[in-house]
Amino acid sequence: MKSLLTFPKGGIHPPECKAQTQSLGIEIMPVPDELELILGQHIGAPCQPTVAKREEIVEGGLIGEVLKGLGVPLHAPVAGKVKDIGSSVHPVRVSVPSITLTVNREAEATHYEKEAWQGLDSAELLARVHNGGIIGIGGAGFPTHVKLKPPANSPVDTLILNGAECEPYITADHRAMLEYSEEIVEGSKIILKILGIKECHIGIENNKPDAIQAMTQAAEKASSPDASVKVRTLQVKYPQGSEKQLIHAVTGRKVPAMALPSAVGVVVQNVSTAKAIYDAVVYRKPLYEKVITVAGKGIGRPANLLVKIGTKVSDIVEYLGGTQPGLTKIILGGPMMGFAVSNLDVPVTKTTSAVLFLTEDEVDTKPHSQCIRCGWCLEACPMGLEPKEIALHVEANKAEATEPFGVFDCFECGSCAYVCPAKRPLVQFVRLAKMKAKRP
Amino acid sequence: MSKQQTLDDQSAAPASLWKVSTSPHLKSNESVEKIMWTVVACLVPPLILSVFVFGIQTLLITAVSVVSCVVVEWASQKLLGRPVTIKDGSAVLTGMLMAFVIPPGVSPLLPILAAIFAIYIGKHLLGGIGYNFFNPALLGRAFLLASFPVAMTSAWLPPVKNLAIFSYLGGAVDAVSTATPLAVMKEKGMVAFTEAFGSGSDLYGSFFFGWRPGCIGETSGFLLVLGGLYLLYRGYISWHIPVSLLGTIAVLTWIFGGEGYLTGDPLLAVLSGGAILGAFYMATDYVTSPSNKTAKIFFGIGVGALTVLIRMKGGYPEGICYAILLMNPLSTVLDGWFKPVRFAPPVGGAK
Numbered sequence: 024m025k026s027l028l029t030f031p032k033g034g035i036h037p038p039e040c041k042a043q044t045q046s047l048g049i050e051i052m053p054v055p056d057e058l059e060l061i062l063g064q065h066i067g068a069p070c071q072p073t074v075a076k077r078e079e080i081v082e083g084g085l086i087g088e089v090l091k092g093l094g095v096p097l098h099a100p101v102a103g104k105v106k107d108i109g110s111s112v113h114p115v116r117v118s119v120p121s122i123t124l125t126v127n128r129e130a131e132a133t134h135y136e137k138e139a140w141q142g143l144d145s146a147e148l149l150a151r152v153h154n155g156g157i158i159g160i161g162g163a164g165f166p167t168h169v170k171l172k173p174p175a176n177s178p179v180d181t182l183i184l185n186g187a188e189c190e191p192y193i194t195a196d197h198r199a200m201l202e203y204s205e206e207i208v209e210g211s212k213i214i215l216k217i218l219g220i221k222e223c224h225i226g227i228e229n230n231k232p233d234a235i236q237a238m239t240q241a242a243e244k245a246s247s248p249d250a251s252v253k254v255r256t257l258q259v260k261y262p263q264g265s266e267k268q269l270i271h272a273v274t275g276r277k278v279p280a281m282a283l284p285s286a287v288g289v290v291v292q293n294v295s296t297a298k299a300i301y302d303a304v305v306y307r308k309p310l311y312e313k314v315i316t317v318a319g320k321g322i323g324r325p326a327n328l329l330v331k332i333g334t335k336v337s338d339i340v341e342y343l344g345g346t347q348p349g350l351t352k353i354i355l356g357g358p359m360m361g362f363a364v365s366n367l368d369v370p371v372t373k374t375t376s377a378v379l380f381l382t383e384d385e386v387d388t389k390p391h392s393q394c395i396r397c398g399w400c401l402e403a404c405p406m407g408l409e410p411k412e413i414a415l416h417v418e419a420n421k422a423e424a425t426e427p428f429g430v431f432d433c434f435e436c437g438s439c440a441y442v443c444p445a446k447r448p449l450v451q452f453v454r455l456a457k458m459k460a461k462r463p
Numbered sequence: 464m465s466k467q468q469t470l471d472d473q474s475a476a477p478a479s480l481w482k483v484s485t486s487p488h489l490k491s492n493e494s495v496e497k498i499m500w501t502v503v504a505c506l507v508p509p510l511i512l513s514v515f516v517f518g519i520q521t522l523l524i525t526a527v528s529v530v531s532c533v534v535v536e537w538a539s540q541k542l543l544g545r546p547v548t549i550k551d552g553s554a555v556l557t558g559m560l561m562a563f564v565i566p567p568g569v570s571p572l573l574p575i576l577a578a579i580f581a582i583y584i585g586k587h588l589l590g591g592i593g594y595n596f597f598n599p600a601l602l603g604r605a606f607l608l609a610s611f612p613v614a615m616t617s618a619w620l621p622p623v624k625n626l627a628i629f630s631y632l633g634g635a636v637d638a639v640s641t642a643t644p645l646a647v648m649k650e651k652g653m654v655a656f657t658e659a660f661g662s663g664s665d666l667y668g669s670f671f672f673g674w675r676p677g678c679i680g681e682t683s684g685f686l687l688v689l690g691g692l693y694l695l696y697r698g699y700i701s702w703h704i705p706v707s708l709l710g711t712i713a714v715l716t717w718i719f720g721g722e723g724y725l726t727g728d729p730l731l732a733v734l735s736g737g738a739i740l741g742a743f744y745m746a747t748d749y750v751t752s753p754s755n756k757t758a759k760i761f762f763g764i765g766v767g768a769l770t771v772l773i774r775m776k777g778g779y780p781e782g783i784c785y786a787i788l789l790m791n792p793l794s795t796v797l798d799g800w801f802k803p804v805r806f807a808p809p810v811g812g813a814k
Contacts, residue, residue, distance in 0.1 A: 032804065037489050191489065267806065277807035286810075351482050358488040365483045379488075387490030388482055392548065393593035395495055396794075398754030407805040411754065429805060437487030444493045445593075451485050 027229055029258035030268035033405035035438045037261055037359065039230060040191040040385075043318045043325045049198050051329045052342055054101050054126055058333030059111045059370040060086065062120045064156075065164040068092030072122055078105045082133040083309055086122055095156045095166045097122075100311040100331035102130030111370060121370070124333065135306035140213060148217045148304055155303025156310045156373075161185060161196075161264070161293030162356060164374035167300065170292070171217050173285035180220055183273055184211055186227040186234065186294040187257055187264035190357025193377045195314040196294050198327045200227065200234040203298045204241035210297030212250045213304050218290060223252045224273045225294065230259045261359060262436040266291050268405055280432045310373060317343060321350030321380030330371055336378055337367035349382035358386075359437045391446040400439035400449055406432045410439035414452035422459035430456045498699050499552030502744065505690030506559045509680045512673055517567040517620040521679045527571045529558030531578035539587040553592055557581060560600035560744060563680025564737060564784060565607065568618035573611060577603035597791045598751045601784050608784075619643060619676040643677050644670070645736045645780035653722075670734040681737040691743030703759035704752060704766075705742040709733050711767025719775065738770065741783035751791040758797035765790045 063069030070087030074080060080099045087097035103124045111121040140148065153168035173179045184207070188196040200207060211223045225242065227235050235254055242252040255273050257263050267278045269291060276287040284291055292300075295314065302308040311332050318325040323344025330339065336353070340346055354361040355375050371378070400410040408429030416425045430453055439449040513521045536554035540547045561577055581603030589595040608615045619642065648656040660666055660675065669675055673683025681687070694700045713729035720727025733739065746752060746766050753762050766786045773782025 030806075032806065035491075037491070271806075279807045280805075280809040282810060352484075352488060353481055354486075354488055356486075358486070360486045361488065362486065363481075363483040363488065365481055381488065386482070386488050388484075389490075389494075392495060392551070393591065395593050395749045396754050397498075397749040398756075399493075401754055401803050404803070405806065407803040409803060432805070435486070440487050441489060442491050442493070444491075444495050444498055446490055446494065448485070450487065454485070 027256055027258035028226070028272040029260055029263065030265075030271045030405055032407055033403050033438060034260040034262065034268075035403050035441050036259070037191050037441060039259070040318070040358075041194050041197070041230070043192070044316050044327055045194040045197055045231075047194075047198070047325065047327050049202055049314050049327050049329050052331075052334065052339070054331055055334055055338035055342075056126055057106065057335075058100055058103075058124045058126065058331055059335060059368075060097060060100075060122045060124065060333040061111060061370060061372055062087055062097065062122065064097060064332070064373045065095065065158040065166055066093075067166055068094040069120065070094065070097045072108050072120075074105050074108075074122070076105050076108055079103075079127070080105065080124070081130070083135075083311065093166055093169060095153060095158055095168070096309075098156055098309040098311045099124060100333055101126050102132070103127045111368070135302075135308045137305055138307070140304050143304075145217050145219060148213055151304045151307065152217070152300055155299070155308070157296065157299050157303055158310070158373050159293055160295050160299060160310070160313055160373055160376070162360065162374055162376055164372075167292070167296060170290060171214060173218075173283070173290060177283075177285040178288060179218055179285050179290050180222060180288045181274060181290075182211060182214055182218060182220060182223040183269060183289055183291045184223060184225040184294050184297055185264055185266075185269055185291055186225055186231075186238065187269060188231070189228060189259075189261045189263040189265075190359055190361075190377075191261075192318045192379055193316045193357050194318075195316045195327055195376055197231050197234050199295050199298055199314055200231070201237050204234075204237040205245070206301045207238070207294050207297045208241040208245045208252055209305070210299075210301035211252055211292075212245065213300055214290070214292060214297065215250050221249055221251055223250070225252065225254045226257050226263075226269050226273050227254060228257045228259045228263055261438065262405060262434075265405065265434060265436060267434075313371075313373065313375070315371060315375055316377040317380075318377065319380035320382040320385055321347045321353075323347060332371060332373055334371045335367070336364070336369050336371070339371075339378060340367060340380075346380060347382065349384075350380055351383045351388065352379075352381045352386045354379040354381065359441070360435065387446065389446050391443075391448060393445060394447060395445055397444060399442045399444065403438040403442040405436065405438060406434070408432055410449040410453065411447075413456050414447060414449050417452045417456050417459075422456040425456040425460050430460055433457070495553070496551050499556050501697060501699060502694065503552060503556050503559055505693055506556075506563065506680065506744070508690065509563070509673070509683050509686040510559070512683050512686055513567070513679050516622045516673060516682065517679070520620065521562075521567045523571060524565060524567060524569065524574055524679060525559065525562035528562035528565070528574035528578065529555055531575045532558030532561065532582055535578045535582040536586075539583045540591075543587055543591075545587075545591060548592065551592070554582060557586075557599045557603075559680075561603040563740060563744075564600065564604040564678050566615060566618040566677075567620045567679050569607075569611075569614050573607055573614065574603075576610070577607050580606040593750055596751055596794065597788055598745055598748050601745055601788050604784050605788060608779075616646070617642075621676055622674055643736070643780065644675055645774065648735075649774070649780040667730060667734065670731070678737060681740040684734050684739045687739045687743060691739070694743070694747075700743065700747040701756065701759065703756050704747045704763040707760045707763030708742040708746055708767045708770075709738060711764045712738055712770055715768060715771040716774075719771070732771070732774075736774075736781040737783050741766070741770075741787055745783075746787050746790075751787075751794060753794045753797040753801070755798050755801045755803060758794075758801040761797055761801070762790055762794060765793065 103126045107123040157167040239254045412428045581599040585602035586595040716727040716732035717729040769786035770782040
């Protein structure tokens with residue numbers, strides 16, 4: 024048996040909770056009457072609207088553009104009319120500028136023609152990725168065209184597609200790998216061409232044997248002498264899908280703190296981002312819909328849904344038969360790194376990978392107690408940091424002294440807080456420390 | 464039905480029904496209480512054995528110790544205006560462990576006084592759980608040893624003789640005196656020791672199974688190791704401190720503990736006194752031992768070396784109590800020296 028790849032230190036094994044949705048095929052959710060598109064879908068500069076109030080727009084039409092700074096354009100998920108340009112509730116921030124669309128049900132859907140991409144040069148492919156409004160849809164939401172243009176002084180030789188999907192509950196990438204395996208592999212070949220390299224590894228956790236099989240078949244079929252695409256089986260361990268941990272598992276290289284993956288010659292893209300790149304390049308279809316997992320005991324019917332960006336959580340709840348008694352927490356994203364929301368009017372963005380409806384017995388809401396210095400957080404931290412020390416310093420109002428304990432290396436995976444027997448909110452302490460201990 | 468109705472239904476319920484907090488939203492099902500009560504449970508078999516060996520008096524002393532620790536913890540927290548946390552089991556555990564290092568024949572007043580010193584002064588005046596840097600149970604014992612030296616070094620009870628289940632475990636049952644093995648060895652020498660406790664495999668057997676005078680809970684190496692192995696299996700303790708501690712005692716005793724060099728009896732040293740209890744249950748106390756694994760090894764070596772030093776050169780026959788107390792405040796220092804290995808420090812000098 025092949026040994027499973029993983030990262031060297033730390034990590035945890037939270038309950039996977041994927042049984043609810045992993046066998047459910049991707050289902051197209053009917054478009055609701057109204058969509059709300061947040062203008063800041065990603066890290067970087069928010070979009071400026073390119074449409075006016077009451078303007079009619081077509082499906083896939085440009086509605087927002089970044090004029091200055093790092094960003095990608097925003098497109099209309101459906102044909103309709105701009106109802107309002109105002110602000111809406113953001114999953115993380117309080118409220119942000121947004122465009123509200125009323126859907127025109129009579130309008131014809133835009134038809135996308137398949138085009139050959141092999142003849143296009145790298146610059147044209149990159150332009151299509153940019154114009155397609157593609158951002159990393161695994162969660163972080165970094166504009167993809169920037170990631171695909173690594174700095175000239177750090178030559179890249181390896182592409183890694185992230186199919187780990189280590190967050191509990193979420194099965195959206197899993198389903199995408201089963202249902203779009205060929206498109207994902209084709210997408211990876213487009214990325215290889217943009218980067219001018221040959222080697223692509225697709226990392227998938229061992230708990231998705233069907234996805235591993237489907238992707239292996241697709242990869243074998245599509246591999247050519249100038250593009251080698253290989254599936255690599257990863258050990259099931261959280262946070263296996265973290266960029267640095269994944270790169271180490273697959274290539275053995277360690278991305279230094281404060282450096283980008285390109286520093287060790289690697290570019291990482293999520294498998295679903297590869298599918299979006301495929302759509303943007305081959306069909307010139309912009310990113311305006313995505314697969315999300317809706318799960319948890321608190322939702323009427325769990326599902327993997329293909330939804331339009333801008334669909335409100337309240338519409339999803341209604342489509343899936345309402346909520347269940349005992350619902351305690353609603354989370355956008357995974358239970359380890361996602362954001363709890365207080366309001367159902369939150370719209371799905373390009374980075375939303377899941378909406379979870381968790382009941383009292385699925386979440387932990389016990390109050391925390393004092394640190395007993397058990398050291399479990401030191402064992403769990405995949406970065407070799409000292410969460411307990413950071414937390415103790417923050418509690419003692421000495422957040423500015425936490426840099427030696429690695430506060431800036433923390434990518435907030437939450438492993439430390441997960442294992443803490445005193446239920447201490449260690450990641451939250453780290454976030455506070457990061458805010459207060461500004462790097463000089 | 465209609466969208467409006469669904470939303471109305473939800474607005475009827477206050478939004479605060481949904482809890483909002485930052486990630487992670489999942490937590491493991493381990494807790495401080497679970498850890499503490501599991502350790503307490505691991506100490507029950509040695510306690511039961513002790514009741515068989517030394518009589519019902521041990522149960523009384525243990526009960527007084529546990530109850531007074533819990534009461535003092537409650538009173539301390541009330542007095543200091545802190546939240547009362549007696550349910551977390553840490554005071555119960557301290558009470559258990561403190562009883563385990565007290566001779567079975569003492570007056571029940573002693574554990575009460577020890578509880579006041581250990582819990583109020585040793586734990587809560589030093590910051591409460593997580594901040595106290597001395598092991599409270601051992602602090603209680605040290606306090607008693609300093610205040611009531613006669614009772615603490617002579618209130619030994621002889622093992623109950625001719626108990627059926629022990630007749631085939633221990634050998635020289637009738638010859639057992641009421642001084643502890645280490646005291647006999649230290650004060651009267653090896654010859655008197657073998658006369659009193661026998662020699663060879665009989666000796667190891669009676670020591671291993673707890674058939675000898677000693678403190679309430681420290682006599683049965685077998686049951687203590689069994690509990691310790693269970694704690695290892697559960698991941699509540701790691702091997703680093705017990706192995707390095709007992710290893711150091713064994714090696715140093717082998718080298719220096721005999722008539723000449725390399726003639727000491729390492730097995731006897733490990734089975735004697737409170738070595739096993741200390742290694743698995745006292746030195747591994749989270750709060751007062753280092754968190755880093757490498758630091759744990761050095762902590763264990765330090766405790767082991769000090770134990771042997773006190774046993775051989777110090778004024779007491781047994782040394783592990785003071786050895787652990789001496790190493791306790793060094794835990795944070797050791798943690799400062801041995802940092803976890805960083806995944807990849809920044810290029811151009813890690814800070």
